[in-house]
Amino acid sequence: MERVATGTGAGVSETTVYDDQIVKMFFTATTVWALVGMLVGVIIALQLAWWPANLGLPWTTFGRLRPLHTNAVIFAFAGNVCFTGIYHSTQRLLKTRMYSDRLSRVHFWGWQSIIVAAAITLPLGMTQSKEYAELIWPIDVAITLVWVAFGVNFFGTLARRKVKHLYVAIWFYMSFVITIAVLHIVNSLVIPATLFRSYPIYAGLTDALVQWWYGHNAVGFFLTTPFLGLMYYYLPRAAQRPVYSYRLSIVHFWGLVFLYIWAGPHHLLYSALPDWAQTVGMVFSIMLLAPSWGGMLNGLLTLRGAWDRVRTDPILKFMVVAVSFYGMSTFEGPMMSIRAVNSLAHYTNWVIGHVHSGALGWVGMISFGMMYWMIQDIWKRKLAHPSWATHHFWLATIGIVLYTVAMWAAGLMEGLQWRALNDAGRLAHPIFLDITTRLEPFLWLRLLGGTLYLIGAIMMAVNFWQTIRGPERPADAAAVPAAA
Amino acid sequence: MSQENDRLLGHADEADGIDEYDNPLPDWWVGLFWLTIVWAIGYSLHYHVIANRSQERALANEMAAAEARWPAEEAATRMSAAELDVTDDAISRGRTLYGQYCVACHGVDQEGGIGPSFLDTEWIHGGQADDILRTIVEGVPAKGMVPWEGVLSPTQINDVAAFVISRHSEATGRPIADIVGEGADPPP
Numbered sequence: 001m002e003r004v005a006t007g008t009g010a011g012v013s014e015t016t017v018y019d020d021q022i023v024k025m026f027f028t029a030t031t032v033w034a035l036v037g038m039l040v041g042v043i044i045a046l047q048l049a050w051w052p053a054n055l056g057l058p059w060t061t062f063g064r065l066r067p068l069h070t071n072a073v074i075f076a077f078a079g080n081v082c083f084t085g086i087y088h089s090t091q092r093l094l095k096t097r098m099y100s101d102r103l104s105r106v107h108f109w110g111w112q113s114i115i116v117a118a119a120i121t122l123p124l125g126m127t128q129s130k131e132y133a134e135l136i137w138p139i140d141v142a143i144t145l146v147w148v149a150f151g152v153n154f155f156g157t158l159a160r161r162k163v164k165h166l167y168v169a170i171w172f173y174m175s176f177v178i179t180i181a182v183l184h185i186v187n188s189l190v191i192p193a194t195l196f197r198s199y200p201i202y203a204g205l206t207d208a209l210v211q212w213w214y215g216h217n218a219v220g221f222f223l224t225t226p227f228l229g230l231m232y233y234y235l236p237r238a239a240q241r242p243v244y245s246y247r248l249s250i251v252h253f254w255g256l257v258f259l260y261i262w263a264g265p266h267h268l269l270y271s272a273l274p275d276w277a278q279t280v281g282m283v284f285s286i287m288l289l290a291p292s293w294g295g296m297l298n299g300l301l302t303l304r305g306a307w308d309r310v311r312t313d314p315i316l317k318f319m320v321v322a323v324s325f326y327g328m329s330t331f332e333g334p335m336m337s338i339r340a341v342n343s344l345a346h347y348t349n350w351v352i353g354h355v356h357s358g359a360l361g362w363v364g365m366i367s368f369g370m371m372y373w374m375i376q377d378i379w380k381r382k383l384a385h386p387s388w389a390t391h392h393f394w395l396a397t398i399g400i401v402l403y404t405v406a407m408w409a410a411g412l413m414e415g416l417q418w419r420a421l422n423d424a425g426r427l428a429h430p431i432f433l434d435i436t437t438r439l440e441p442f443l444w445l446r447l448l449g450g451t452l453y454l455i456g457a458i459m460m461a462v463n464f465w466q467t468i469r470g471p472e473r474p475a476d477a478a479a480v481p482a483a484a
Numbered sequence: 485m486s487q488e489n490d491r492l493l494g495h496a497d498e499a500d501g502i503d504e505y506d507n508p509l510p511d512w513w514v515g516l517f518w519l520t521i522v523w524a525i526g527y528s529l530h531y532h533v534i535a536n537r538s539q540e541r542a543l544a545n546e547m548a549a550a551e552a553r554w555p556a557e558e559a560a561t562r563m564s565a566a567e568l569d570v571t572d573d574a575i576s577r578g579r580t581l582y583g584q585y586c587v588a589c590h591g592v593d594q595e596g597g598i599g600p601s602f603l604d605t606e607w608i609h610g611g612q613a614d615d616i617l618r619t620i621v622e623g624v625p626a627k628g629m630v631p632w633e634g635v636l637s638p639t640q641i642n643d644v645a646a647f648v649i650s651r652h653s654e655a656t657g658r659p660i661a662d663i664v665g666e667g668a669d670p671p672p
């Protein structure tokens with residue numbers, strides 16, 4: 001089922017056939033990995049609340065499943081979401097088929113094999129022990145090759161575009177493709193010793209700085225810029241409204257890409273890193289506030305005149321909540337970068353709460369919104385259960401609120417109790433374990449929130465399955481908002 | 485003041501039907517951006533030049549303030565092995581305290597875990613009663629063991645020490661008197 005579009009722009013006369021097969025492949029992979037990644041998230045949340053869930057086997061302990069969770073949700077779920085949206089929207093925005101169908105397939109199968117390799121090696125305990133860059137060097141090499149295939153395919157498509165004006169979403173995609181390549185290669189430079197083991201070329205402080213330059217920009221250029229690109233395409237499409245401000249989109253784009261790169265040291269405050277470098281990380285994080293909010297504003301203001309539809313359309317609901325959580329977590333992030341605040345928040349569950357308000361709130365919700373919209377566009381069918389989308393929305397929203405509120409409370413409690421002194425100037429809570437056991441109720445609450453979020457995602461997957469497999473329900477032409 | 489004009493740029497046919505307004509940047513947003521930039525420059529100058537702060541100086545100031553408020557006392561609660569009470573009563577009170585405070589690291593049967601075992605003949609920080617008391621009182625913060633002075637009262641410290649000594653004695657056959665006795669090195 002390939003879509004035929006007739007160019008209407010100046011100078012475009014021929015007919016373009018888009019490759020929607022590859023979009024469907026990435027879409028399916030996204031749905032599967034979303035369930036896997038979030039299920040592992042729920043399992044490790046259970047392990048933190050109730051230790052016997054570690055099962056006493058090395059392969060199933062928290063220490064091995066935690067990186068499995070982060071890799072599965074970031075690289076498998078979020079990564080495939082980006083690829084789905086990029087392959088779908090880039091062809092349409094540039095009015096051309098992808099540069100090479102073969103490279104598209106190399107990208108798809110290469111990426112899925114990397115994920116499978118990760119899912120095998122991480123539980124076996126094979127790791128480079130750098131957060132978000134745990135995978136061992138042969139897999140890192142494979143990632144580089146697959147990424148190059150993606151890059152050539154993307155920029156090849158760009159070179160063959162049939163439009164003059166490059167829509168803002170494309171700018172965000174470009175920053176994703178280029179920056180992730182650079183970050184991945186620089187942070188993964190190692191000297192292989194055996195097939196499974198290697199030694200980093202950096203040592204000590206340099207290693208830490210490179211790691212968090214990578215780590216922070218993984219947030220910036222894996223979980224933020226490509227998703228802003230997706231927002232810029234799917235939100236106006238779903239709302240059928242023009243983007244609020246072209247100028248704002250350009251200014252906040254350049255603000256983001258310029259400032260993000262310097263903010264990494266906010267992960268190393270009060271460490272051995274020189275004071276001046278810590279200051280750089282802190283002040284660049286503060287300056288990130290406005291450019292981040294530029295994205296939120298442009299998203300929310302694009303909905304002017306469509307707010308009545310937000311009340312009924314679950315797709316717009318997902319997008320509004322996503323953009324709001326984006327604004328919230330990019331306010332929280334700069335605040336946490338302030339030295340004094342970080343000295344309280346660092347090492348506590350507050351950071352976990354921050355992570356998941358961005359991850360569940362922004363990344364997750366914008367992805368769900370995009371997918372509910374896209375499935376009707378590429379499979380040309382109405383949703384099998386439109387009302388389930390609304391149920392999913394509420395489950396997910398309540399889940400996020402429970403998750404983040406529990407983690408804020410837990411984080412503040414830990415942070416304050418660790419540092420509290422009594423009248424005699426001694427630690428008021430000298431027994432670390434006591435503070436840790438007080439976290440228990442919050443950990444159960446987080447588990448509940450995560451479980452609701454997962455149930456919502458399962459409903460989405462079933463809904464998609466029945467939409468695709470079930471009887472034909474032709475969608476209306478052009479725009480296809482789901483009726484709730 | 486910049487006004488929304490909602491003038492379309494007319495790009496829609498070049499962007500899959502998505503048009504864009506030519507609206508100006510919201511004033512308050514531009515203001516916020518400038519504010520953070522000015523603040524960033526001001527903070528950096530203040531921290532590094534005007535106030536000349538640093539992590540080391542912040543620590544030194546904090547320590548000095550703590551010293552002024554809570555001057556270090558001469559180790560008032562220091563106990564000596566000579567006064568150690570190793571009666572059955574003390575040992576059984578010590579057993580309860582052990583279960584509360586020490587078990588997580590040293591194990592249910594004192595077999596060790598995060599912290600070392602008490603049932604072998606090896607003592608990292610000394611195996612005479614004096615050493616054991618000192619280790620409990622001062623802790624080994626570098627390795628994560630808490631200084632128990634101030635958490636436990638002197639009697640309680642006596643009691644856990646008595647319990648540890650009695651368990652060590654049971655397991656290794658080394659007489660309690662030898663552990664409590666002055667100076668004697670443990671037998672090999």
Ligand code: HEM
Nearest residue numbers: 038041042044045070073074078352355359363450453454
């Ligand atoms: C059902 C949903 C989810 C649950 C229950 C869940 C649960 C967890 C748990 C228990 C941890 C470990 C926290 C700790 O070490 O204290 C964690 C870490 C993490 N999760 Fe999730 N998660 C979920 C979804 C996601 C999603 C969708 C993403 C990203 C798109 C994500 C990204 C991360 C990251 C980046 C970390 C590491 C945080 C850090 O090191 O500071 N999670 N998650």
Ligand code: HEM
Nearest residue numbers: 219223266267285288329330333334336337346355358359
């Ligand atoms: C302007 C935007 C942001 C800034 C300045 C910022 C800043 C911070 C800070 C200061 C920390 C805590 C570091 C620590 O004490 O260990 C942190 C952690 C984190 N943030 Fe953000 N944040 C921002 C936005 C986001 C968004 C939107 C996401 C997710 C989509 C996100 C994901 C994370 C993750 C995954 C971590 C945990 C890193 C780790 O493993 O330790 N951040 N961020």
